[in-house]
Amino acid sequence: MEASKEPMSDLENGMATIIRVFHKYSGLKRKLKKAELKDLINNEMNHFIMKIQENDTLDELFADLDQNGDLEIDFKEFIALIAMVTSACHELFIPSDHKK
Secondary structure, eight states: OOOOSSOOOHHHHHHHHHHHHHHHHHGGGTOBOHHHHHHHHHHHSTTTSOOOOOHHHHHHHHHHHOTTOSSSBOHHHHHHHHHHHHHHHGGGGSOGGGOO
8 A cells, every 4th residue: 555645634643643642652562551551541531531540440441441351452452442432522522503
């Protein structure tokens, strides 16, 4: 696949940002441990998700995301979190004249 010479669209920029943020917290191993997931959520998603302060909350979220049970969150598992939060927050971004 050949990259376009045109500037990236808003959506493509958003996708690239998601990838960069994941790698910022996962490092070279490309997987998130619990503490790294907590830091990512608390630092990067604090307008959409309440800060995680309780270990029980983190444990439950982590178990839900860790589909393969390896005690780490890979990119595909992380994207499930992004999709869930984006879907849940969708209503916040609908212009008021379009809400019914």
